[in-house]
Amino acid sequence: MLFFENMALRRGKKVLFEDASFIINPRDKVGVTGANGTGKSSLFALIRGELEEDAGNFSMAGGITISSVRQETPSVETPALEYVLLGDEELCDIEAELARLEEKAAQGEHNDADGQRVAKLHQRLDEINGYSARARAGALMHGLGFSAEQESLPVSSFSGGWRMRLNLAQALMCRSNLLLLDEPTNHLDMEAVIWLENWLKAYQGAVLLISHDRDFLDRTVNRIAHIEQQKVTLYSGNYSDFEIQRAEQLAQQQAQFERQQKEISHMQSFVDRFKAKASKAKQAQSRLKALERMEKIAPAHVDSPFHFEFPELGHLPSPLLQLKSADAGYQVDSGVKTILSGVGFSLMPGDRIGLLGKNGAGKSTLIKVLAGELDLLAGEKVSAKTLKIGYFAQHQLEQLHPQMSPIQHLQRDYPKATEQELRNFLGGFDFNGDKALEPVAPFSGGEKARLVLAMLVYSKPNLLLLDEPTNHLDLEMRLAMTMAFQSFEGAMVLVSHDRHMLRTVCDDLYLVADGKVEPFKGDLDDYARWSLEDTLQQKKAANDETGESSENSGAISSDNELSRKEQRRLEAEKRKQLQPLKNKLKKLEQQLDELQQRKAKLDEVMADQSLYEESNKSKLVQLTAEYSEVTSQLEQTEEEWLELQEQLEQAH
Numbered sequence: 001m002l003f004f005e006n007m008a009l010r011r012g013k014k015v016l017f018e019d020a021s022f023i024i025n026p027r028d029k030v031g032v033t034g035a036n037g038t039g040k041s042s043l044f045a046l047i048r049g050e051l052e053e054d055a056g057n058f059s060m061a062g063g064i065t066i067s068s069v070r071q072e073t074p075s076v077e078t079p080a081l082e083y084v085l086l087g088d089e090e091l092c093d094i095e096a097e098l099a100r101l102e103e104k105a106a107q108g109e110h111n112d113a114d115g116q117r118v119a120k121l122h123q124r125l126d127e128i129n130g131y132s133a134r135a136r137a138g139a140l141m142h143g144l145g146f147s148a149e150q151e152s153l154p155v156s157s158f159s160g161g162w163r164m165r166l167n168l169a170q171a172l173m174c175r176s177n178l179l180l181l182d183e184p185t186n187h188l189d190m191e192a193v194i195w196l197e198n199w200l201k202a203y204q205g206a207v208l209l210i211s212h213d214r215d216f217l218d219r220t221v222n223r224i225a226h227i228e229q230q231k232v233t234l235y236s237g238n239y240s241d242f243e244i245q246r247a248e249q250l251a252q253q254q255a256q257f258e259r260q261q262k263e264i265s266h267m268q269s270f271v272d273r274f275k276a277k278a279s280k281a282k283q284a285q286s287r288l289k290a291l292e293r294m295e296k297i298a299p300a301h302v303d304s305p306f307h308f309e310f311p312e313l314g315h316l317p318s319p320l321l322q323l324k325s326a327d328a329g330y331q332v333d334s335g336v337k338t339i340l341s342g343v344g345f346s347l348m349p350g351d352r353i354g355l356l357g358k359n360g361a362g363k364s365t366l367i368k369v370l371a372g373e374l375d376l377l378a379g380e381k382v383s384a385k386t387l388k389i390g391y392f393a394q395h396q397l398e399q400l401h402p403q404m405s406p407i408q409h410l411q412r413d414y415p416k417a418t419e420q421e422l423r424n425f426l427g428g429f430d431f432n433g434d435k436a437l438e439p440v441a442p443f444s445g446g447e448k449a450r451l452v453l454a455m456l457v458y459s460k461p462n463l464l465l466l467d468e469p470t471n472h473l474d475l476e477m478r479l480a481m482t483m484a485f486q487s488f489e490g491a492m493v494l495v496s497h498d499r500h501m502l503r504t505v506c507d508d509l510y511l512v513a514d515g516k517v518e519p520f521k522g523d524l525d526d527y528a529r530w531s532l533e534d535t536l537q538q539k540k541a542a543n544d545e546t547g548e549s550s551e552n553s554g555a556i557s558s559d560n561e562l563s564r565k566e567q568r569r570l571e572a573e574k575r576k577q578l579q580p581l582k583n584k585l586k587k588l589e590q591q592l593d594e595l596q597q598r599k600a601k602l603d604e605v606m607a608d609q610s611l612y613e614e615s616n617k618s619k620l621v622q623l624t625a626e627y628s629e630v631t632s633q634l635e636q637t638e639e640e641w642l643e644l645q646e647q648l649e650q651a652h
Contacts, residue, residue: 353509
């Protein structure tokens with residue numbers, strides 16, 4: 001399908017990669033990874049015909065329709081649904097031609113040739129499922145988080161993030177056999193990410209995907225094209241498989257591997273010292289959880305340019321922050337809109353809380369209240385006297401002074417710090433040499449996010465409030481953040497669609513839904529199931545309401561109504577057809593319960609520190625293998641469960 005033979009690609013004088021030889025097959029789903037600036041987006045530009053290879057040869061098989069996401073969205077008055085439909089160019093051309101011929105007929109200028117042309121156009125419309133195109137576009141929008149009411153709103157009425165969702169829906173609307181996606185999850189919430197995963201699994205063409213979301217890569221790709229040191233190397237399997245393969249290669253470089261061992265020793269020392277102390281127990285468990293993964297994958301990241309940690313905080317007040325019977329919301333034209341009500345929420349040192357909830361449920365509202373950016377409508381907020389908040393939100397990237405350098409941003413807030421001290425610190429965020437002295441105006445979104453995070457870490461907060469901190473950050477920086485969060489002694493509240501970060505950093509999950517903030521009893525996979533079931537219930541309620549409305553209005557013609565007896569017969573037949581799916585779903589739920597129980601028991605066993613002694617090495621190897629097998633079975637079973645749920649939803 002795509003053929004690369006000894007190919008080289010440059011941008012200006014810089015060689016991005018050379019001697020690249022590989023093939024992308026028609027059903028491959030390839031994750032394209034590598035540090036920023038290595039040539040991932042340039043590779044996409046080459047495939048789209050916007051660049052030419054500088055050496056070697058790149059070619060494509062005939063008949064390929066490429067779809068990719070626009071990076072800019074015009075501020076037009078086109079209704080959102082119609083904008084999404086523009087992704088199917090042939091459909092739009094046919095509809096425009098039919099409209100022209102209908103107008104011609106209305107003016108009395110119709111002839112036999114026009115009639116034959118109209119018939120052929122309608123035949124082609126049927127072949128490409130054009131009559132159901134609007135329903136398909138609506139389904140794409142719904143999956144990406146749009147409501148039915150938003151379908152008719154003009155594109156210009158949406159914010160930048162929602163316009164990017166429209167661009168993504170438009171790209172998915174295209175009947176392509178090659179899909180190029182560059183960071184598609186950046187503007188999505190977790191529900192939309194999960195929906196997109198399932199959509200990509202069902203996609204029949206080839207996919208090239210640039211993403212820094214490791215869970216998303218793990219669930220959607222079967223190959224990794226990794227770009228580093230001006231080479232493109234293809235690996236079989238998902239991102240976790242790639243990490244292990246690359247780790248095995250790099251582990252042979254003993255000097256680098258020793259650095260990893262020192263980090264592991266440092267983390268293990270923390271666990272040994274503080275596991276028995278109640279005040280440090282959660283941190284020790286989190287550190288142990290990260291250690292289990294780090295021992296397997298860290299060699300794949302030994303050459304990371306990012307290395308930083310939070311300073312020790314000393315005495316911490318408890319609690320740090322409390323909300324009592326709190327109501328939160330906003331002033332609107334019609335009065336006050338309450339988003340959250342009756343919230344009771346306490347943050348203690350060592351708390352690591354991940355907020356779950358659908359878009360618009362109030363996660364960011366809660367973060368803003370905790371950060372002091374939004375006043376309560378009612379209730380009380382109690383802060384410790386020595387509370388120091390480190391707050392990260394995307395709008396802070398725009399608050400950086402464009403003409404100031406990274407080092408000047410820190411010098412402005414910390415005039416007593418020496419330049420060398422600040423340079424050393426910024427180096428951990430890959431602002432080295434002249435980069436630390438350059439104005440931030442031309443910085444990329446990822447560089448600006450790293451600078452804001454560096455400023456946050458340097459401020460020595462005891463409460464971290466993080467609203468989607470991973471947007472624009474690459475995999476290496478996300479790993480460095482995860483490791484730094486593990487050593488943070490204060491409290492943390494995290495909103496993120498990066499499930500890997502939530503899973504490895506957070507000890508407790510809270511659900512923001514229906515105006516409430518309550519502990520969520522389950523893990524992220526349980527939340528995915530809850531979200532799907534909640535969506536199904538809402539859809540059913542909406543359908544029931546629509547049905548009642550149709551009955552009352554008498555909109556359905558009596559000529560088309562089925563008799564009650566016939567209706568009951570059809571419903572019974574439908575239930576009979578769905579029963580095998582329901583039986584299989586029930587069986588999978590039983591398997592999930594059994595696997596989750598096995599995993600929970602293994603978690604308890606592997607938390608025993610004595611297991612990591614030299615005398616128990618063989619037992620540890622055996623348990624690790626069993627844990628890996630159970631985790632793999634659990635993921636596979638959950639995927640089957642989600643697919644069956646989707647089939648049932650479509651059948652209803």
